[in-house]
Amino acid sequence: MIRAYAVADVRAVEDAAMAQLxxxxxxxxxxxxxxxxxxxxxxxxxxxxxxxxxxxGNNGADALYAVARLARGGFDAAAVLTGVGPVHSGARADAxxxxxxxxxxxxxxxxxxxxxxxxANADVVVDGITGIGGRPGLRVEARRWVSHxxxxxxxxxxxxxxxxxxxxxxxxxxxxxxxxDETVTFGEPKPVHLLPATxxxxxxxxxxxxxxxxSGCLPVVERLTPEDVRTRWPVPGPRDHKYTRGxxxxxxxxxxxxxxxxxxxxxxxxxxxxxVRYHGPDxxxxxxxxxxxxxxxxxGRVQAWVLGSGVDPTDPAAAPTCELITxxxxxxxxxxxxxxxxxxxxPRAAPTVLTPHAGELATLLTRLTERExxxxxxxxxxxxxxxxxxxxxxxxxxxxxxxTLVVAPTAWTAPVRSQADAPAWLATAGAGDVLAGVIxxxxxxxxxxxxxxxxxxxxxxxxxxxxxSGGPLRASAVAEQLPTTIADLLRR
Numbered sequence: 001m002i003r004a005y006a007v008a009d010v011r012a013v014e015d016a017a018m019a020q021l022x023x024x025x026x027x028x029x030x031x032x033x034x035x036x037x038x039x040x041x042x043x044x045x046x047x048x049x050x051x052x053x054x055x056x057g058n059n060g061a062d063a064l065y066a067v068a069r070l071a072r073g074g075f076d077a078a079a080v081l082t083g084v085g086p087v088h089s090g091a092r093a094d095a096x097x098x099x100x101x102x103x104x105x106x107x108x109x110x111x112x113x114x115x116x117x118x119x120a121n122a123d124v125v126v127d128g129i130t131g132i133g134g135r136p137g138l139r140v141e142a143r144r145w146v147s148h149x150x151x152x153x154x155x156x157x158x159x160x161x162x163x164x165x166x167x168x169x170x171x172x173x174x175x176x177x178x179x180x181d182e183t184v185t186f187g188e189p190k191p192v193h194l195l196p197a198t199x200x201x202x203x204x205x206x207x208x209x210x211x212x213x214x215s216g217c218l219p220v221v222e223r224l225t226p227e228d229v230r231t232r233w234p235v236p237g238p239r240d241h242k243y244t245r246g247x248x249x250x251x252x253x254x255x256x257x258x259x260x261x262x263x264x265x266x267x268x269x270x271x272x273x274x275x276v277r278y279h280g281p282d283x284x285x286x287x288x289x290x291x292x293x294x295x296x297x298x299x300g301r302v303q304a305w306v307l308g309s310g311v312d313p314t315d316p317a318a319a320p321t322c323e324l325i326t327x328x329x330x331x332x333x334x335x336x337x338x339x340x341x342x343x344x345x346x347p348r349a350a351p352t353v354l355t356p357h358a359g360e361l362a363t364l365l366t367r368l369t370e371r372e373x374x375x376x377x378x379x380x381x382x383x384x385x386x387x388x389x390x391x392x393x394x395x396x397x398x399x400x401x402x403x404t405l406v407v408a409p410t411a412w413t414a415p416v417r418s419q420a421d422a423p424a425w426l427a428t429a430g431a432g433d434v435l436a437g438v439i440x441x442x443x444x445x446x447x448x449x450x451x452x453x454x455x456x457x458x459x460x461x462x463x464x465x466x467x468x469s470g471g472p473l474r475a476s477a478v479a480e481q482l483p484t485t486i487a488d489l490l491r492r
Contacts, residue, residue, distance in 0.1 A: 001228055003219035003415075004189040007132050007166050013187070013212050024090065026210060027058065030186050031065030033208030034158060037184050038124055039070060041154055047123025052079040053105075053145055054087060055129040059158045061088035063128025066158075068098035078122075080105045080115045082129055082145060105145060119148040125155050127178045129162035132190060136170040138163035138177060146178055157183045160192045161201045168195030168221070171380045177201050187212035194221045194418045196382050196403035222415045224458045229489040232455060234445035236272075245274030246444030249302030249333070251324045251341075252309040252433070253284040255317060260310020260339070260433045262291045263475050267437025268306065269294070270482030271459075273444055277302055279324050304334040304444035308341025309433040334443040337395070338436040343367065345393065351449040352395035355436055361385055361399055368392050383407065383416065396449040398439070398457060400432060406454040417454040421461030425468045430475030435460045438482065459486060 005013075018026050038050060050070055052063040064079055064087070071077035078101040081087055095102060103115040119125060129142050138146065142162060149155060155178060160166060163177030168191035172179075183202040185193060186209075192198045193205050236245050248268050253261025261284050268276050269292055277296045278288050285297055305328045313322050318340070325341050334351035342356055342364050356364060358378040365373040365388060378385040378399075386399040386407040399405040402424065406417035438460050442452035460478065463485040467477040 001225055002189060002194070002223040003214075004191050004194045004221035005214055005217050006220045007190060009214070009217040010132065010187070010190060013214055013217065017212055027061060027065065029210040030058075030062045030208065031069065033186065033210065034062055034126070034156075034184050035066040035069040037182070037206055037208070038066060038126060038156055039073065039075075041156065041182070042070075042075060042124055045123055045154060049076045049122050050078075050124045050126060051118050051122040052077075052126040053082055053119075053129050053162075054079050055082050055162070056086055057088075057131055057133065059128045059131035061091040062158050063126045064088065064091035064095045064100070067100050067126060068095045071095070071098040071100045077101070078103055078118045080119065080145060082142065105141070115145075116148045119145065120150055122149075122153055125149050125153055127155055127157040127162050127180060129178070131159050132166040132192075134162065134166065136163065136165035136172070136176070154182070155180045155203075157202070159183070159185050160190065161198075164192050164198045164201045166190060166192050168192045168198045169381060169383055171197040172201040179203070182206060184208060186210045188214050189221075191221050194223055194403075195416070196399075196401055196405060196418070197380070199403050199418075199420060219415045222417050223419060224417065224454050226458075226462070226489050226492060229455060229459060229486070230492050232447075232451060233486070233490060234442065234447060235490065240274075242274030245272070246304065246441065246446065247275045247277060247300075247302045248273045248304055248306060248437075248440050248444040249277045249279065249328065250306045250437070250440070251279045251321060251328055252306060252311065252338075252436075253280050253288070254311055254315065254321055255281055255283055256312065256315060257310030258284045258287050259430060261288050263430045263433035263479065264306050264309045264338075264437040264440075265292050265295055266476060266479035267434035267460075267482070268441045269437075270479045271438045271441035271456075272483075272486070273441045280321055302333055302444070303446075304336070304440050305331065306336045306338065306436045306440035308338045308344075309436050311340030313340050313343045334449065336436045336440045336443065338432065345395075347392075347394050351443065352393065353398060353439055353443065353449050353453045354389065354393065354395050355398045355400065355432060355439070356389075357400045357432070358382070361389060361397070364389055396453050398435075398453050400435070404457050404461075406450065406457060408450050412450075414450055417450065419454060419457045419461060421458050422464045423468045423470075423473075425471065425473050426461065426464040426478070428473065428475060431464070431478060434475050434479045437479075459489070462489070
């Protein structure tokens with residue numbers, strides 16, 4: 001599991017480490033690790049020119065010390081002093097002694113070397129303007145320097161892209177933050193690296209171990225890894241039978257959207273339930289049975305529900321299916337609430353997982369709060385939006401996207417889960433229906449809602465990667481890849 005810690009905890013851990021180490025030792029470790037990464041990227045690109053954008057504080061110092069190392073190693077190194085606060089004196093002196101060309105970011109230097117040209121001609125730019133103590137957004141002066149970076153220049157940010165919100169709450173775009181190709185952070189990730197509002201700005205994340213001890217801190221964001229599947233997945237034992245493995249009830253699909261029912265069922269079956277019971281219109285039932293004859297259509301006990309995929313509550317023809325959903329929501333069994341069922345859900349005592357995309361969450365919040373919430377508002381602050389829905393309904397919210405959030409109610413005091421395991425090709429019709437089936441099966445097997453949701457997102461994403469092989473995919477192909485994906489993960 002990957003864990004990210006709050007900025008205040010990071011600072012406390014760093015202070016504790018510095019109190020035990022010789023002066024400058026921690027910064028030297030960070031600079032050494034940063035220089036190693038930048039050196040590797042220069043060699044990968046057959047590059048020789050590196051320019052650091054240097055601000056105040058430790059990030060600027062790390063950048064200066066790192067390019068000083070690179071200068072001593074024979075690279076053409078320069079540093080633009082951006083004037084965002086005083087430059088670390090020790091780092092500046094080391095850079096000067098190492099042959100780094102220091103450029104005034106407000107003008108050309110006395111030798112006539114233009115800082116803008118230096119940035120434009122760099123093979124790698126090291127972004128050390130602001131760090132985790134900065135506020136969201138780039139200052140006007142910083143935008144000027146960043147604007148000279150060529151699109152084909154590799155940008156490596158120190159700790160976080162300058163301008164990105166360290167807490168990961170406020171969205172970052174090219175207008176208000178550096179869009180890094182790679183971010184080098186130290187010790188452990190911070191929320192900015194794992195949350196959807198800011199993760200894209202970070203690019204590739206590289207973690208450098210500098211000897212920090214976070215054992216006394218609680219993470220604020222977690223990301224499950226394949227190892228977590230092996231340790232948490234509900235594997236049946238020799239005494240299990242179909243009822244102990246979990247019976248999943250599915251109410252999904254209408255005559256207008258019959259495929260949603262099929263995909264939800266296939267997603268469930270690929271995940272390993274003891275039984276799937278389907279309830280829905282006759283024509284949809286026939287299609288489900290044609291695709292999966294093992295599905296049971298007779299009424300009976302279920303241990304979890306998948307509700308709403310392919311259902312439009314505003315369609316009069318869907319009224320009988322909506323009635324089935326309403327009855328299931330009144331049940332005491334856990335439920336995955338997807339698509340059309342989001343319009344019918346209310347607070348319930350049983351474990352509940354909501355699976356909206358940004359537009360559906362905006363509609364849900366508009367209904368719950370009686371204020372107009374638009375999709376852009378959700379996309380600008382996804383964690384805040386997901387948390388509000390989770391708290392209002394007492395449910396786990398899976399906000400689907402390139403980085404999918406899994407958010408429990410605040411009262412649970414659980415870290416946010418954040419998964420980014422799927423290829424962009426997964427943004428296709430029906431993928432969410434398959435995911436609902438996966439999560440529902442894990443709920444039926446008895447997993448807690450937070451684990452069922454986050455494990456489901458992880459495995460769904462990995463199955464999509466396998467189905468894609470780097471190209472387009474169909475949602476049904478993701479369902480087909482679930483059994484082998486799970487088997488491979490359990491063998492690790």
